[in-house]
Amino acid sequence: MDRNGRKPGSRLARIVAASLWLVLLGSGNAAAILLEKPIDCQPGRDCFVQNYVDLEPGPGYADEACGPLAYDKHKGTDFRVSFEQMQAGVAVKAAAPGLVRGLRDGMPDISFKAGGKEAIQNRECGNGVVLLHPDGMETQYCHMRNGSIRVKPGEQVTTGQVLGLVGLSGQTEFPHLHFEVRAGGQTLCPFTGRIMESGCGGAPKPLWSINTLDELPYMPSGALDGGFSDALPDIDTIFVGGKKTDPLTPQAPALLFWAGFWGVRAGDTVAMRVTAPSGEVWTTPDQTIDRNKAQLVLSLGKKRTAPWAPGPYKGEAVLTRQGANGQKTVIPVARTFTMP
The missing domain is CATH 2.70.70.10 (Glucose Permease (Domain IIA))
Structure with missing residues (x-):
């Protein structure tokens, strides 16, 4: 309908x-x-x-x-x-x-x-x-x-x-x-x-x-953008011309994958993970959203303990919503960054 x-x-x-x-x-x-x-x-x-x-x-x-x-x-x-x-x-x-x-x-x-x-x-x-x-x-x-x-x-x-x-x-x-x-x-x-x-x-x-x-079909939610940075982007500037991806190097103090969504609702869950060049997977417990939000930016990453390994880092985020009658809404964001 x-x-x-x-x-x-x-x-x-x-x-x-x-x-x-x-x-x-x-x-x-x-x-x-x-x-x-x-x-x-x-x-x-x-x-x-x-x-x-x-x-x-x-x-x-x-x-x-x-x-x-x-x-x-x-x-x-x-x-x-x-x-x-x-x-x-x-x-x-x-x-x-x-x-x-x-x-x-x-x-x-x-x-x-x-x-x-x-x-x-x-x-x-x-x-x-x-x-x-x-x-x-x-x-x-x-x-x-x-x-x-x-x-x-x-x-x-x-x-x-x-x-x-x-x-x-x-x-x-x-x-x-x-x-x-x-x-x-x-x-x-x-x-x-x-x-x-x-x-x-x-x-x-x-x-x-x-x-x-x-x-103009009614769309209740969607993905905004995603990327890699050495710090969490400022939600007040990231979508109005702020820097979205730093020029990351193996000496970057941290490596974070961030993902943005719009039309987020209370009860939505967001799962995130990053796959490193070695195959190591970084994860965090699913986050449950406590209230409706016009837009939301979440991140997952690590601080540097040694130079970052060269190669592709793949970030994935998935927003999931359980609707009426067992219907499920799934909104993905995926980005890949190659460390020099």
Whole structure:
């Protein structure tokens, strides 16, 4: 079953849901517009949704599948990419035709933890664009790359037109596009059509087009990255341009394999091991996660007692989740480093 309780491939159900939304939203002169994917990436391959609109009423949070990929009062859908992809350039695209109602550019691409919240006060969106669409909806595109915005206030844009590039500006800890949808003064979840904090579950009225819905399956968790270092990487910098792999030598004071995951849930277990060139295996007891975490980095390694042997060191980490009805989710990370 998919996020909304339909059988996989139930295209008819999606068409019916989208058609109902057209009737419900399109009460004015302009017909309601279904939204296309606002970022040039392939979810599950080179990007993923880190956070969804918060649908939990009051305190607490819930995503569109009633899962934990949100935080309290989060208003948008966060499409996350790697720092390396951000540097190469990932296009942000207009989700529908509309008028450029406002924009901001010129803010630096740094984690807000480095610059401080005071530096971005009242500019939490960072570099961004707001579009007003013919059906009265607004879409907002946040955390775009400094100097990348390609449109001007008052400009008419078409669906799929490039607005700029994904960045790291404003209140963000990792490169991503925060995509927000508003109608009638209310923030909406584009996957269900529900108002923020109005409750998850129930019959959906998606704002996405059928093709975009097919491209955005709900993914609860995944692997971020992995590597070898002589110390545990700083989780606050490793995914925003921090050094991921030291230039290790046989004299390195320690040798650690690290692995990162996103969408980690309470009760998940992580097993890690390193296989040295000699065939010796380093292991540690499986670690059980005590609470939900948006992202997590764990490591396994040893301190140097003699020069590290030359040859390949293979690191492996596996996150395992026991689900309902005996279902099991397994997420692996594997990396190999060759010591000179």
